[in-house]
Amino acid sequence: MIRTLLIIVLGTIFTLILVNLFHQEDNYNLKLETLRHNYALKAVPSVNHNILPALQRDFKTPQEVTEACLTCHTETHKEVMASSHWNWERASYVEGRGISSVGKKNVMNNFCLGTNSNQQSCAKCHIGFGMTSSHFDFNNARNVDCMVCHDNSEEYLKGASMAGYPDRTVNLENVARSVGSPRKSNCGSCHSFGGGGNNVKHGDLDVALNSCSREVDVHMGANGMNLECVACHTAKNHNIIGKLYSVSTDNTNRATCEQCHTTTPHLREVLNRHDSRVSCQACHIPIYAKVNSTKMSWKWSDAGKLRDGKPYEEEDSLGNHSYMSIKGSFVWARNVKPDYIWFNGTADQYILGDTIKSVPVKMNTLNGSYHDRSSKIIPVKIHIGDQIYDKVYNRLVQPKLYGETQGDSAYWKDFKWDEAVAAGMKESGFRYSGQYGFVETVMYWPVNHMVSPKEQAVGCAECHTRNNGRLAKLTGFYLPGRDQNKSLDFLGYWMFIFALIAVFGHATIRISTKILKNKFEKQIINYDEDKPTD
């Protein structure tokens, strides 16, 4: 009796322990709550620029605004002029190149190809005034554009193909008196429009982020934390942390999730352990280009078709350009699942003048592998395309695309590749053989923004699955749930089947011999029983 009771009591306790273990509610994440609290407090500016005497005047040129800024911020131009936003290059050590200066000045991409000979147009996104060519004076503080980053009136606008000068409609007085800490709209005015249109290049930097929901970006969502870019991309002396590996090379000065969230943000240890080889972004950005489409492919070889001697454009069903005579044909996509690669934080770019080593030409190479301990799996947008190259020198060429007028050898006016390349390469300081072709290219864009709410994070089984998982293309390492030792599994399966067959065979023989024996015994018994009645 006591034993039965004891068994029941122990059994109940055991069951309760099991129930408790298996139905564990997620605990309250205090780390996250502390972060939310800290970032809920928005800083109040310590100065109201609207009442400063130095700004109560008319400004004829934007340079006059800069001069006015410098009357109080007397040394700030030195910080700005040391930045890559100003210099369009950054010295760094690159494996295989040594110390090299890399930036928009000299790297190529597979969108609008490069800045050389096109500065008049490209400098719309330079924080300066008057960069019309490669002869821009980088030492003239008057040409620093403070307003493009610090305008809080949302009125400031850089003019199209005006070498970085503001649009003629901008009220400089108004802008100058309403400066403050950079907002999403300031950063986005360039970073969302890379490649000549909204969300063209990055895929995760869309002008829609200026006012989006938590589902689009959990940090910047207006109904979420509503963070500004500079909340994460902090700056000391105008040196802003965070960079993208389309123009960057070394593993320094990066903006990371860990700077706020630490390396152990999850309550579940097994998730934290992933951090050693999997980036936060890989799971927390299930898709990018959530609002507007991004360009996935750009074929320059299709450019130059004319209708009635005139350039034309075609659009796809979502209103994105699918063809432009001046640029070629495009493929766009929205709500894109990223590709995944190993990345250790260092990269190399295709620099104008480099020889083509392999096709498709890698416009940037993100270094890393499973065997490199500092590499993690990161999500990337892979942008493919083709572009013009020099068949004899075997290198990509820089055509002159932008021109004011026809007859200036600019491709976008004259549609003559030969002249455009000759002019572009001459200005860039390189030889051109005169024989061009088109070569396939590929470019890797790490996806870092459009972080989804945690409920939408990539689930375990999206990678830990036998077939067609998100990491299906990343091979060379053992991923539980995806990989198996095929010969062991094969052998094990058949050994198990053999054991079953053996057991059933043995049982069958036992049962059948028993039945036979019973029959025999039964006959004897019948005989014995029959005897007395005889």
Place this chain on the structure above:
Amino acid sequence: MHKVYIYKRFERFWHWVQASLIIFLAVTGFEVHGAFKIFGFEKAAEFHRIASWMLIGLIIFAIFWHLTTGEWRQYIPTTTQLKEQVIYYISGIFKGGHHPTEKTGLSKLNPLQRIVYLGFKLVLVPITIGSGILYMLYKTFDQNNLIVIEDYPLASIAFWHTLGAILLMIFLVVHVYMTTTGKTPTSNIKAMITGYEEIEEEQEELIVENDHNQNLG
């Protein structure tokens, strides 16, 4: 008929909890391995982890029990009557013969069981649990973290763990079948539940005789 107390209370508790844990671990484990889908990978992996700690805890208790009670001696391998035992399973069993060895509280395992269970305890379970612990703690730490298991290939940890699991499943099949080879197909299972096993009459006579002789002696 004579009832002999063979399996102690802890032994029975240990046996059945271990059995259920191993079966549960097999279900969740082979799901993690991608063999089928029941709980979903995430839950299967989590359940597997919890159940594995429970099994480890149970085994620590079992080792303690075996050492303190001296029951570990039951597993000392012997070749005496090993051949007879094997022959019994291969042919004798079909002819309605009797087990060549008798079961008592002091000697509950036949020579074949001794060898198989010793292998189970000293090779199979350690391989599976050892590789399982390495699997569970597996992490190639980056430079900023402490390194516990450094770049040991997960593929080989997984290999040993899967091998152990497969062998355990084969053991399970054969083991469950062998329980039906007692006096009646369910007598062995009943014994593992109640602790008492009915000894066959002829053997009983033998035992009584022995006891009698011993008394006389």
